[in-house]
Amino acid sequence: MAAISLRGIEKRYGDVVIVKGLDLEIKDGEFVVLVGPSGCGKSTTLRMIAGLETISAGELCIDGQRVNDVAPGDRDLAMVFQSYALYPHMSVRENIAFGLVVRKVKKAEINQRVDDAAEMLKLSGLLHRKPKDLSGGQRQRVAMARAVVRRPRAFLFDEPLSNLDAKLRMEVRAEIAALRRRFSTTTVYVTHDQVEAMTLADRVVVLNDGVAQQVGTPLEVYRRPANRFVATFLGTPTMNVVDKALLKVAVPGNALHVGVRPHDVQARKETAGALVAMRVEHIERLGQESFVFGRVGEERFGAVVDEDALGVLEHGSEVGLFSRADRLSFFNDKGLRIDA
Numbered sequence: 203m204a205a206i207s208l209r210g211i212e213k214r215y216g217d218v219v220i221v222k223g224l225d226l227e228i229k230d231g232e233f234v235v236l237v238g239p240s241g242c243g244k245s246t247t248l249r250m251i252a253g254l255e256t257i258s259a260g261e262l263c264i265d266g267q268r269v270n271d272v273a274p275g276d277r278d279l280a281m282v283f284q285s286y287a288l289y290p291h292m293s294v295r296e297n298i299a300f301g302l303v304v305r306k307v308k309k310a311e312i313n314q315r316v317d318d319a320a321e322m323l324k325l326s327g328l329l330h331r332k333p334k335d336l337s338g339g340q341r342q343r344v345a346m347a348r349a350v351v352r353r354p355r356a357f358l359f360d361e362p363l364s365n366l367d368a369k370l371r372m373e374v375r376a377e378i379a380a381l382r383r384r385f386s387t388t389t390v391y392v393t394h395d396q397v398e399a400m401t402l403a404d405r406v407v408v409l410n411d412g413v414a415q416q417v418g419t420p421l422e423v424y425r426r427p428a429n430r431f432v433a434t435f436l437g438t439p440t441m442n443v444v445d446k447a448l449l450k451v452a453v454p455g456n457a458l459h460v461g462v463r464p465h466d467v468q469a470r471k472e473t474a475g476a477l478v479a480m481r482v483e484h485i486e487r488l489g490q491e492s493f494v495f496g497r498v499g500e501e502r503f504g505a506v507v508d509e510d511a512l513g514v515l516e517h518g519s520e521v522g523l524f525s526r527a528d529r530l531s532f533f534n535d536k537g538l539r540i541d542a
Contacts, residue, residue, distance in 0.1 A: 203230045203231050203355060203356070203386065203387055203388050204230060204264050204265050204278075204355035204356045204388050205227070205228060205229055205230045205264070205265055205266075205388070206226075206227075206228040206251060206262075206263070206264055206356060206388065206390065207226075207227050207228070207261075207262070207263040207264075207266075208224050208225060208226040208227075208228075208247075208251075208260065208261075208262055209225055209260055209261045209262075209263070210223050210224070210225060210259060210260035210261065211223070211224040211225075211226075211247070211250060211257060211259070211260035211261075211262060212224075212257070212258045212259035212260055213243070213246050213247075213250060213255060213257065213258050213412075214258040214259075219412060220243050220246050220412050221243040221246055221247055221250070221412045222243075222411075222412040222413050223259075223260070223413075224243075224247060224260070224412075224413075224414055225414070226407060226414065226417065228388060228390065229388075230265075230388060231386045231387070231388055232388060232389075232404050232405065233382055233388075233389045233391065233402060233403055233404045233405075234389070234390050234391070234403060234404065234405050234406075234407060235391045235392075235393060235398065235399040235402060235403035235405075235406050235407065236248065236390065236391070236392045236393075236407045236409060237392075237393055237394065237395075237396065237398075237399040237406055237407070237408055237409070237436075238394070238408055238409035238410050238415075238435070239394065239410065239435070240394065242409040242410050242411060242412065243409055243411075243412040244392045244394075244409050245360055245361070245392050247392075247409075248281075248358055248360050248390060248392045249360075250262065251279070251358060251390060252274055252277070252279055252281050252358050253269070253272065253273060253274035253277050253279075254274055254281075257270050264277060264279075264355065264356075265355070277355075278354050278355045279354050279355060279356050279357075279358055280301075280348075280349035280350075280352045280354035280356075280357055280358065281349070281357075281358040281359075281360065282342075282345050282346055282349050282357070282358070282359045282360070282362045283345065283360050283362070284360055284361040284362060284364050284365060285365075286333070286341045286342060286344070286345045286365075287345065288333040288341060288344055288345065289333075290332065290333050290334060291332070292332070292333075293329065293330055293331065293332060294320075294325060294328050294329045294330070294331050294332075294333070294336070294344050295316055295320075295329040295330070297333070297344055297348060298316045298319060298320065298325075298329075298344060298347045298348045298351055299312050299313075299315075299316050299351070300348065301348060301351070301352050302315065302316075302351055302352070312351075315351040315353075316329070316347075316351060318351075319347040319350045319351045320347060322347075322350070322380075322381070322384070323343040323344075323346060323347050323350075323377060324343065324377075325340070325343055325344065325347060328340060337370075338365055338366050338367075338370065339366055339370040339373065339374055342362055342363070342365075342366065342374055343374065343377070345362070346362070346374075346377070346378070346381070350381065350385075354387070355387075355388065356387060356388040356389065356390065357381075357387055357388070357389045357390075357391075358389075358390050358391075359378070359389065359390070359391040359392065359393075360392050361392055361393055361394065362374070362378075362391075363375060363393070363395070363398065364393075364394075364395070371395075371398075375397075375398060375401065375402065378391075378402060379401070379402060382402075391403070396436055396437070396438060399420065399436075400420040400424065400436075401420075403419075403420055404419070405417060405418060405419055406418065406419070406420050406423050408423060408431075408432050408435065408436065410431050410435070415428060415429060415431050415432050416428040416429070416432045423436060424436055424437065424463075426531070426539065427441070427461070427531060427539060428538070428539050429533065429537045429538050429539060430443055430459070430461070430533050430537035431537065433461045433531060433533070434461075437463055437464075437465075439464045439493060439495075439504045441461045441462065441463050441464075441531070442461060442462050442463070442464060442467070442498070442501065442502075442503045442504060443459050443460070443461040443501065443533065444459065444460060444461075444498045444499055444501045444503065445458070445459060445460075445499055445501075446458060446459060446460050446532075448478060448498050448499045449477045449478050449498075450476070450477055450478065451477060451527065451530060453532055453542075454532050454540045454541075454542055456534050456535075456540060457532035457533065457534060457540050458533065458534060458535050459532070459533045459537075460530055460531070460532060460533075461530065461531035461532070461533060462477075462525050462529055462530050462531065463529070464493060464504035464505055464506060465506055466525050466526065466529035467503075467504070467505035467506060467523050467524065467525045468505060468506055468507075468508065468523070468524045468525070469494045469505040469506065469507040469508075469515075469521040469522070469523055469524075470508065470521060470522050470524060471521065471522070472522050473520065473521070473522035474522070475522075475524070476522030476523050476524050477522075477523045477524060477525055478498050478522075478523050479520055479521070479522055479523070480494075480496040480497070480498055480503055480505075480520070480521055480522075480523055481496050481497070481518060481519070481520050482494055482495075482496050482515055482516065482517055482518060482519050482520070482521060483495055483496045483497065483517065484496075484517070485507070485515060485517075491506060492506070492507050492509075493505065493506060493507065494507040494515060494521060496521075498523075503523070505521075505523050507521070530542070
């Protein structure tokens with residue numbers, strides 16, 4: 203396993219700066235997820251850790267050793283790509299074993315490692331097949347098995363589930379979590395999927411425009427977003443953020459906006475004592491829970507709606523929005539969080 207340290211890391215392409223002075227300490231055995239919108243620099247950061255992208259400025263250390271100029275093959279890191287990157291002419295067994303063969307590991311040990319990884323990832327009955335004969339989920343398992351048999355210092359995952367359908371994503375996500383429990387290997391995982399970030403990570407790094415907006419546990423970044431970007435990026439539906447004057451709530455003196463997550467807002471038929479009244483524009487019935495959406499001022503606003511109110515709501519009807527005071531977030535004129 204390995205501790206990974208990024209100190210002032212930058213990546214530039216000419217005058218364009220993709221990653222801007224990133225500082226991050228990843229502990230030995232920690233599972234860190236880099237999450238953010240497309241183009242935020244998360245995959246570029248991962249590729250710099252892997253050695254597949256040169257570092258324009260800053261220092262990258264693994265277990266205290268500076269590795270900026272160390273070749274990818276000498277960093278002892280295993281990377282799983284979005285595109286699987288399997289050899290089409292090789293069998294599943296040969297694909298999984300390839301890295302060990304190159305490193306001239308003894309044949310008996312290769313066979314044992316491949317068999318162990320195949321059993322763990324439900325590939326034992328597929329070892330004779332070629333990649334073209336596998337489903338997307340099976341191909342991704344092969345890519346993961348190829349990384350596992352290496353027994354590397356760290357795993358690097360670059361959006362490994364983005365090509366899978368929802369059911370397969372859930373299954374493979376569970377297998378990644380199981381791998382983590384079994385090996386406790388340092389892992390850096392890139393995704394744009396918030397569910398992956400929230401369910402897999404020890405800590406989440408929220409990136410935007412090449413800058414780390416917040417680093418914390420999944421619950422910390424969800425409950426106490428550092429700024430408006432984090433507040434409105436994480437969560438489905440995203441956090442409601444409105445002008446303080448629109449809500450009947452006490453706010454800190456320098457706060458301009460109030461945020462609250464739709465799951466923390468209850469829409470009811472009565473309006474007395476509510477944060478604000480809202481006229482219904484749209485209802486989403488999702489089975490387990492339902493949401494009602496409308497506008498507060500110029501901002502779209504969402505809330506959970508209970509079953510009693512759901513039956514009588516329709517487009518244009520009015521609801522009261524209620525929330526606990528400790529679920530509110532406050533932001534200043536620069537979009538930074540203010541503690542009440």
